[in-house]
Amino acid sequence: MDFNTASFLTVLLVSVIVTTAAAAPPAQFIFGDSLFDSGNNNYIASIARADRHPYGIDYPNRRPTGRFSNGLNLADFICLKLGSDLVLPYLDPSLKGKELLKGANFASSGIGILNDTGLQFGEIIRMPHQFELFKHYKDRVARIIGRDATNKLVAEGFFSISLGGNDYVNNYYLLPVTVRSQQFSPPAYTDFIISEFEKILAKFYEVGARRVLVLSSGPLGCVPMERALRSTDGECVPVLQQATQLFNDRLTPTIDRLNKRFGAPIYTISGMFPIFMNLYTNPQAFGLRDAKDACCGQGRYNGIGLCTAKSSLCPDGGNNVWWDQFHPTERAAKIIVDQFFSNSSSVSPISLKDLMKLDV
Numbered sequence: 001m002d003f004n005t006a007s008f009l010t011v012l013l014v015s016v017i018v019t020t021a022a023a024a025p026p027a028q029f030i031f032g033d034s035l036f037d038s039g040n041n042n043y044i045a046s047i048a049r050a051d052r053h054p055y056g057i058d059y060p061n062r063r064p065t066g067r068f069s070n071g072l073n074l075a076d077f078i079c080l081k082l083g084s085d086l087v088l089p090y091l092d093p094s095l096k097g098k099e100l101l102k103g104a105n106f107a108s109s110g111i112g113i114l115n116d117t118g119l120q121f122g123e124i125i126r127m128p129h130q131f132e133l134f135k136h137y138k139d140r141v142a143r144i145i146g147r148d149a150t151n152k153l154v155a156e157g158f159f160s161i162s163l164g165g166n167d168y169v170n171n172y173y174l175l176p177v178t179v180r181s182q183q184f185s186p187p188a189y190t191d192f193i194i195s196e197f198e199k200i201l202a203k204f205y206e207v208g209a210r211r212v213l214v215l216s217s218g219p220l221g222c223v224p225m226e227r228a229l230r231s232t233d234g235e236c237v238p239v240l241q242q243a244t245q246l247f248n249d250r251l252t253p254t255i256d257r258l259n260k261r262f263g264a265p266i267y268t269i270s271g272m273f274p275i276f277m278n279l280y281t282n283p284q285a286f287g288l289r290d291a292k293d294a295c296c297g298q299g300r301y302n303g304i305g306l307c308t309a310k311s312s313l314c315p316d317g318g319n320n321v322w323w324d325q326f327h328p329t330e331r332a333a334k335i336i337v338d339q340f341f342s343n344s345s346s347v348s349p350i351s352l353k354d355l356m357k358l359d360v
Helices: 003-023 072-081 095-100 125-146 147-155 167-172 179-182 186-206 225-232 238-262 273-283 330-342 352-358
Strands: 028-030 103-105 159-162 212-215 267-270 290-294 320-323
Touching: 028 072, 028 125, 072 159, 072 330, 095 103, 095 125, 095 212, 125 147, 125 320, 159 186, 167 179, 167 186, 167 238, 179 186, 186 212, 186 238, 225 238, 225 290, 238 273, 273 290, 273 330, 320 330, 330 352
Parallel strands: 028 103, 028 159, 159 212, 212 267, 290 320
Antiparallel strands: none
């Protein structure tokens, strides 16, 4: 083999390696609440868990996984759209070795922005603890690939967080009178939790994140449980709809401040509210049947009580918008995430495709 041929082969080999590396899907780091939890609460003393039938009836193995869904959830579809494998809950004992390099899910059902949200659920993994688990995750990965490579894996990874809904439905509006509702008016409460959320979001930058998708709040007033408890005519509950929109309105300038502070468009927001309202008001346009009733539950709109083996179950495999009293079905979750990627106006200030192109 002459020098020119050897040089050509060397260049070709390097090109293949670089191309392969560039095409590798990002590691996924998932934080937040039950919209994203894939089973962490199965491993702690919490009553906020989905480890029983009929949860998971449309998952590939037809078994409950800890997701509040009949199958996959929003975080799963975000992973798949980015070409990544589904990542395991951090507390899952099988998360080790090469599985760690794919990322991990730290989300825990029942948590909120505030640490006093979700007290009724027993043990839950609040955000300070999720960040502590993430630190442990990085230490474990560093023992496999080294600290520099771990920092690179994190910086090139994709972070997503769902947080805020529980601070309303499982705190401020949990009862007719609550500690927080006596402390704050609804606008003042929103300002308070947004200020706390900004601190949480800034923490992501501190731990090495450079691409962060922030889920805005969906229409809390339209979830089956809130309509069953608060609505006389079955329509969405105005006070919760207003709270949701106020939260989302306050979140946008918060993201702008953080991006300005760190000098790059690190954070972007998904427009959950308009996407979900389109599903809710016109489910047939998206191939769904029912937006009023949960697929699994009891009472009005299947919104009362827990989803259990004794629940009234919809007959057509989750062809509803809502799976249980709070969470979307697998089909609805896929539609929502598809909108994140196909509708340029549904994510701002930067699209997910452009976010992944950023040089980190």
